Every structure is written in structure tokens, then in C-alpha cells.
Amino acid sequence: MNAIPKPAADLLQQADQLSASVTRPIPGSRKIFVEGSSPDIRVPMREIALTQTPTIFGGEENAPVTVYDCSGPYTDPDARIDLSAGLPPLRARWIEARGDTEQLPALSSEFGRSRETNGKLDAVRFPGRTLPRRAKAGANVSQMHYARRGIVTPEMEFVAIRENQRLDAVRDAGLLAQHRGESFGASIQKVITPEFVRDEIARGRAILPNNINHPESEPMIIGRNFLTKINANIGNSAVSSGIAEEVEKLVWAIRWGGDTVMDLSTGKHIHETREWIIRNSPVPIGTVPIYQALEKVDGRAEELTWEIFRDTLVEQAEQGVDYFTIHAGVLLRHVPLTAKRVTGIVSRGGSIMAKWCLAHHRENFLYTHFEDICEIMKAYDVAFSLGDGLRPGCIADANDAAQFGELEALGELTKIAWKHDVQCMIEGPGHVPMQLIKENMDKQLAECGEAPFYTLGPLTTDIAPGYDHITSAIGAAMIGWYGTAMLCYVTPKEHLGLPNREDVRDGIMAYKIAAHAADLAKGHPGAQVRDNALSKARFEFRWEDQFHLGLDPEKAKEFHDETLPKDAHKLAHFCSMCGPHFCSMKITQDVRDYAAEHGVDEAQALQAGMAEKSAEFRELGAEVYRPG
């Protein structure tokens, strides 16, 4: 009679501890914290220790490399993880100290209250929930509001330290050499100061998504003058996974580098799943509230109302969702523009709103109620992610009148959000061939006043189902270079099914690559440090260092070991491509030794042909070349 329903049983099984596979330490590195102006500003980073250069290559010490870390306490061996308690609320004191919020006596949303009092949900409900906070009457608690009043919040300072990635240490070690970037008019800084963070947020060029009801989050920033970020989507659906699996997916996604995670669940415990995810998430969580609102009307888009949607926004804002995708730019007049498309409207949110508009012959209620939505956003500091409900779903539909018409509407809405001091980013396509990508970026910058752009890929061709993490990583790297602030990942399962754990990893890796390639191309200071360190390790046959510096140390080692499984080989002076008798890197070292011995100038004089040195070098070379 009192048997726990199946998903609840699954969840409880997992609630005590996560699989070791998602929490095991990342090889070769340790979690460090850089302290800010007060001891409770402790910014997590990952430090990769490097070994000494082998004597044959010079024998020098190699300074450790610090990298951005969004994996939270899960990769910290000192942290005690208890999913049922959630993560420590590291921002709680900052929020309280501002004195502009209050803890509510009860949940404000009707739906939230109904879930609280439903005994059938006891087994799946997150146990340690406290009551939410909200801005005091008339207050605006958005980071943008503080920024515009000249206040540098602890969150902004945290972000500044985080973005710098200990560049000072790198600069001191003389490792900052890199190619000149092309930033297409971005305002790339040599050092990120808290004041610069404040200014960018105040101008609307960056957002710092962190709902006051998600005090567990480690502040991060999204804007084109900061490091390019990536988002990973998780979420079950009617045909797929349960709650427990989603929490593990979150931890898995941030382990590999998801800067934010969107919970796109549409299943039956959507409210409870979200609670577990937020309470255990050190990264901002985004959602698409219209998905849940649609479930509340049993899937009948035409029955959606502002009241149902409003209640959903409040419900989610009080759980701590950090940004909402809101498809307020899908206007009645845009809908018929999609009729001749090859793939019509592919955004779920966009099609819901299109259906509603047609059914009622009225303007999108998200548009007509946009200022009402702003009032909710600023009471909890939820950021807008203005949805691209009319994004192209195929190459043929790229950059068409429907897409650009919506983008213009989003520009208009951005200005309204800013009028309310509400943080705002803009979602973008989708499927776009390479030659049309830049037009998207340029138009977004122009229409939306440099508000951060957040794109899904874009996919640069439609013909590779099963490989769309790659078709889209190409477009993502390019649009990131042109100025997109955050890239929403695409997994190999895109268009085919729901991603499993390995698909999530593959998708994240493709997008970490795209984001980093963009940072390199834009010329972010220090962006090349990790490339340089890894390449130096590669040249010097420091295999373990090469693995550890890579985005995925485990995969790199696994691949290497397939060909040369013995440990000894990882120190061998040949690499696995050339075999033991021939190695181009070894020959290069001969060249380098020679140039060092004779001086580069003298070496350059070689072209005059100094035959008398020939015998000497040949002897030396023949010796060094075949160490075996």
C-alpha cells in the first residue's frame, strides 16, 4: 500500500551518494581557492601540476597551470556531499547583508503550494527545503540594479577573480605570449577588475545570473568581453529518464565544463526534479517555464493563460531558477512568415506561442505582459534569456524574415528589460551556413544593444544526423569568435533522441573546444597559456602532463593506452605515431640543440654552406638521433 513509486525509489537509492564516476578527482589537478577582499569570497579554480622537463630538453621546472573550474564541490575531495541537504548556500550572507529581501512566510505560487501539501510527493520531494526569499516591496534585487547604482557586489568581485584565472601568476612567469586577436570590436581587457564587471553589467553587455533563491551558486558572468561560456541541457521527457538520473547528469555536465545548465524536463515530477537540481547545483540553472505551463493545461497550448504562466514563473523563481527562456518575441505578425519554411517552427516554445497566437487571434501574452514579467524577474533577480522561438531549423530557413523579425522584437524587449534594470541575454540560432553566420551576430549586436548573445550552435549543415555536435561546433566556434557570449551545446543525439551520459560528455567537449577556440581568436589575455603549456609538454614527451592539461584527461590517456599500454612508454622518447625507430620531435630537438650550440645567427649563415662543420654535426646527430 505504502510502496514508494518507482521514480522515488530510484531517487532515494541515489540520494545518499553520487556514482564515483561523476565525482572522482580530475587526474593531475587539485581544487584551489583564490580569496577576495573578504574571507567568504573564495573563488574555486583547478590547478594542474606539471612535471619537470626531461634533462635532454633542458631540465627546467614547469609552473602549474590554473584553469577555470565549474565542477563545484563535487571534484573537491575535502567536500562532504549530501544530496538531500544540498550544497552550502555560499551567497546567503551576501544576499541577506544587502537588506533588501525578506524570507516569505509561504510559497507565493499556487502550484508550488499544491505540491508542498501533496502527500503523494513526499517520497520524491527534496527534504531540506527552506522558505524562499523575495525582494521587499518596491525593491529591485538584480545585479544590474546594483551595478547601475555603482555598487560592486561580492558576486561581481567573485566573477572578476574567476575570469582572471590567476593571470598575474602567468604574467610573472612570462607565459602570456600569444597571437594578436581579432575581437570584432569587443572590449577585451588585460585584467578584469570588479569595476569592469560592474560596468559591463550596468551597460547590459553582460549578465550575472544568480537568483537570490539559489545561494548555492558560484557566481559567473556571461558577456562578450569575458571568457566564452557554454551551456549544457539536461531534462527528461515523457519517454525517458527519472529524477535521480537528472541530478547525476547535472554533476556530470559541470564536471566536464558546463558553465550553466538548462533543465528542460517535461516529465511528471518536473517541479520536484528541479528542486533537487537547484539545491545541488553550483552553476546557474536556466529553464523554459512555458514547458511546465503547458503541462498544467495538459498540453493544450490554446488553453494557456497569463495567470497560469505567471504562477509558473513565481513557482520557479522561488525555487531559484537563475534565468528564464521567455519566447516573448514570437509576435502574431511573424507566425505566417514561417508557413513557407522547409521546417517551419522548430523551437518548442516558439511553436507553443505561435499556436496560442493563432488560436486566439491575439498578440502573444508574453509580449503584452512583458513588463509584468519584468516585475517578477527583479523581485528574485532572474535574468531573461529571450527565446528565439522562430530560429531556423534547417539551412534553408536561415536568416529569413521570421527569424530576423523576431530578433528585432527581441531588441525592443531588451530595452524594456533594461528600463526595469533586469538582466537580459538573447537566444540565437540554430541552423546557419557559414557565410550567413556573421550577419546574425552583427544584427544581434545592433538590434539588442550588445546584450549577450546565446546561440544553439549554429549547425553549419543539415546532413549529418549523429554528428551534430560537430556540425554545430563549427558554427559555435565562429559565432563565438564574432561575439557570442554563451554557446548552448548540441549532442551527437540531436534530432535523433535523448543524450545519454557519453553523449553529454561529447557535446560538452565539442563546445569547450568551440568556446576556447573563440577565446583564442578574440585574443583574450592568457587564453593561449594552456595551449602553450600542453604543446610544450607534447614536444617534451611529458605524456602525463599532456593528458592532464587536456580538456578530457581521462579520454586522452585511454586513447594513448590503446596503442601503447605500458606505463614505461609514457616516458619513452618517442611518440606513439612514429614508433621507436623514427621520431620527428626527436629530430627537432637535434635542430634546437644545434642552434643553441652554434647560435641562431651562425646557424642562419648555414645557407652560405660551411662544409667544415658537416662532419662534426653528423657525428653528433647520428649519436643523438638513435637513442635506442
Next chain:
Amino acid sequence: MNAIPKPAADLLQQADQLSASVTRPIPGSRKIFVEGSSPDIRVPMREIALTQTPTIFGGEENAPVTVYDCSGPYTDPDARIDLSAGLPPLRARWIEARGDTEQLPALSSEFGRSRETNGKLDAVRFPGRTLPRRAKAGANVSQMHYARRGIVTPEMEFVAIRENQRLDAVRDAGLLAQHRGESFGASIQKVITPEFVRDEIARGRAILPNNINHPESEPMIIGRNFLTKINANIGNSAVSSGIAEEVEKLVWAIRWGGDTVMDLSTGKHIHETREWIIRNSPVPIGTVPIYQALEKVDGRAEELTWEIFRDTLVEQAEQGVDYFTIHAGVLLRHVPLTAKRVTGIVSRGGSIMAKWCLAHHRENFLYTHFEDICEIMKAYDVAFSLGDGLRPGCIADANDAAQFGELEALGELTKIAWKHDVQCMIEGPGHVPMQLIKENMDKQLAECGEAPFYTLGPLTTDIAPGYDHITSAIGAAMIGWYGTAMLCYVTPKEHLGLPNREDVRDGIMAYKIAAHAADLAKGHPGAQVRDNALSKARFEFRWEDQFHLGLDPEKAKEFHDETLPKDAHKLAHFCSMCGPHFCSMKITQDVRDYAAEHGVDEAQALQAGMAEKSAEFRELGAEVYRPG
């Protein structure tokens, strides 16, 4: 006593038949042949049959889509494959008919002869070898030579038909609509005529690699005004695979779309392996002859001589190698320029020649003997692939003086090759951050007179070992768009080990994507046909058609079936991401139906708000929306 040595036994085991996994038909398609001006010009293509559009979406027939096919007879169920006999010599009659070649009485190379008479090699030797052909004294048998004399060869006509991919049929079906391309000054044609092929070859802007001793090859062309091609590398090394495995790898690589294959073997049966590969290859085969020459001097680069190298060129030319990578641009004066690099010289060929130059204090013998090499090339029609021995091996070393110094030398050598009417392409990097890629292309076009560029990636960051098919597909797509004619693939194992079969498939897929994305962006006529057909199939829930139109139908189906394994679901009117109760594509169809019923103009008038239609639509919509 007479026991067959291990590799030979492996080979013989496989010689009778290939694994079914590499020859099974490609799902949903059939091999077709388009006939040219004579019945022996039969150009293979792959025709993908499509099903009818479901009634709910209009019920129309969908014309089949024809795609480029480089898989050779292996995917032709009518072909009888006998690896020991090799493929039919489809070009033999054309070569003989020109009357400018003669069959030799014996192999010309010393090494070749020594292998023929070595009884120990009987077991691994390709059994069906006939004696090679060579140009008659004083004759030049290169396609460039014919082209410059105004001759349109059957090979050129074959290529023209192949490049067009039955565009006429597509044009008749009205499926040619596509976005305007940006070709950066390329000369993109609406229709490829044999005369255009001739002219491009004559001008040196394209090469048609097909050694007269490789009559089994199906002609293809490499040039920026044609479809972007990809190359796949195969090859064993001292620590890895044997002969049999290499032949299977060839068949596997062309199955997925390798346009040419480079055999980079360095093992002990290098000569015999190559013979098996060429005799069974319908695509051009490239090699790096210096690798074998180095083995002949037991790995001591300083002991290489022009005579040993020359004998190797002749040996391989008489086997039928279609293009040779020759590192003739690594000049003595360039070598010291690499001393300060992070990763020095990473090209094996480049480092061999650098070592030789330093050991002898003399100019690279490939450079000093370049005209002698041209004489060999034109006697067999081997094309140059001028090697980039000083390509950057990391982001830090991109676009440096060594790399660009060599590129300038390659430009000089291109003109010498052209003076001899020898076909020539130019190899390029390597590792290059996005903002520096275009400079590579522009400089190559300027220095090398628009000779085809053939690049390895480039990788756009160094930090993702294990995922370098992706880091490099980004660079490959971009440089392909800018004008690179052929992209040399990179597998996930790059820098870590030798690729296995799945790595080869992954590498090829990443590069087919990059090449196609480039064709789309350049605006090749018809490039978007497959995207459009696939997207239409996707919109209409024609799952099988979607799989079949994809680059990898097997993977697409496998991924889909993981989430929704039942056959019935492939016809279901919902997709696997949204589940049965909600589907955005279904909603889009409602929009389309509405627009069709009311006319788009009337639909656009919706914004005026015609409330009287509301009830009608809501009823229709609510009905259609939930078919289950």
C-alpha cells in the same frame, strides 16, 4: 620449413574476401552509373530513394537524391570482389589509346626488382601484378600536359559528370534553391563542363591525380572551383598493424567518403602493402616517399641520397601511386628559424630533410633535384603534393617565419612543376587559431598561383587531445570555405596513437561535414539539395529517409533506436525528443495548414486581430494537435 610468416597468413586469410562490415550496402541507396560520351565512361554515383510525404503533410512524391560516391565497387552488390586479382583497370584502354606510353620489360627501380625476386616475400606479394607502363621517351603523359594542348581526356569528361552529381535532374525538379554563397574570388560554375575541367587543369588551379599505373582509379579532381575533397590516411607503423588490416582500412575509409587515401606505412612490408592497396583502390593513393627512403638507410636521415630517393620515386611511380608528398621547400635557411618554436618541426618529412640539411650543410636535395623529380612525375603522371615540412605543430608556432618561408619556396617550386606540365598541389597547416587561418589561404593563393591547397585541419586549439577531429574540423571548414581544395582528415587519436576503425570513421565524418559546410558557404550549385531533402524528411517525420540522406545512415538509425527502438515509432507523428504528447513540428504543421487554407496574405492580416476566426481554428487545432 615452408610455414607462411605471420603477417602473410593474416593477409591470405583476408585476401579472399573482405569483412561484410566494410562492404555491406549503404542503407536506402543504390549504386548507379551515369554514362558519358562513350559507353566506357561510366561514372558511379549513389542514388538515395525517398518515400512519399505522409498525407497529413501533403502526400507528394519525393524525387531521389544523387550523391557523390567514392566507395568504388565495394558497395556495388553486382560487383565481384577478388582482392588477389585487384579491381578492373577501367582506365587502361584510355591510357593505351593515347599511344604515348609503353609497357616496360621489367621494373625500373632497383628496389622494386629486389623485392620481385625475393622468395621470402612470395607469401605477402600481390599475385596478379602486371608490368608497369611508362611514357615513351620524351613524352609527357600528365593530364596537365594534355590539358595545355587542348585535349579533353576521358578522365576529364568523367570528372565533369561526377562533379555535376546529376544537377540537371535536380534543376528540373526545382530543387536548386539555396543561399547565395561567398566564394572569396573562386570561379564557381553553374555546370561543370569537360572543357572547364580541362581549363582548370591547364591553368594549374586543379589536379586530376591518376598515375598511368593505377588504371583502377575512378577519376576525381581537386581544385577550389570543384567540390571540396577530403583525404584519409592509413598506414601501419613499427608498433602496429599489418597488411591485411591496411587493405580493409582503405575500403572502410572510402566507404565513408575518403576521396583520396594516403598510405603512410612505415613497416617492413611497405612495398608489398602498397601494391595490395593500389591494386584494390578506386581512389587516388598518395604517399610520402621519403618515409620509405629513410627505411632503406635504416633510419639514418643523414645517409639519404638523391639516388636512393630517386629509386624510391620510380619504384612507387611504377606501382601506381597518384601523388607524392615531396618536402622540397624545407630549405637550409629555414631550418634555424624553427629553433625557437614551442614544438619545432612536427612534420616527419620536414624533420628528415632538416636533419639531412644540417648534417651535410647543403641545400635540401629534393630542392636541388626538383627538375629531375619533375621528369619522373611526367613519365607516369604522378602529381606533386608539395609537403609543408615546416607546418606549425601548435597554436604558438602558427604563421611564423619558418612556415611562411617554406610556403614562398613552394610557390617557386609550383612554377617549376608547371613549366614541366606536372600537376601540383600544396600542403598546408597544421595548428592555426581561427583569426590567423585566412592569412594562410590568402598567402597560399598568392604565392602558389591558385594551385590547389591541401591542408591538415588546421586545429584551432591545442588543448583537446582525444577530440582533435573536432578542433580541426572547425579549422578545416573555415579554410575550405576560404578556398582549400582538399582537407586531410584528423582522427580522435591524433597526437595519442594510431586510429582504429571507429576512429577512421569519426575522422572522415568530421571532415565530410567540414567539406560540405565549405561547399554550402562557397555557394556550389546544388550543394544545398541534400540539406533541403533531409530537412524536409525531418519535418515530415520520414525517419528512414532522414537516416538515408545523412552522411552516416547506420549511426543515425542506431542513435535513434537507442531511445525509440520500435519500428512503429519511425512512422510516428512525434519525434523522440518531445515525446508523444507534445511536438513542435506538429504544431508547425498546424500553422502551415492554416496559412494554406487562409492564404498567407490573409494570415498576415491576423495582426489586425480577426477574432471571428478564433473558434474555428481552435477547434481544428485542438483536434489535429493530439493525434494519439
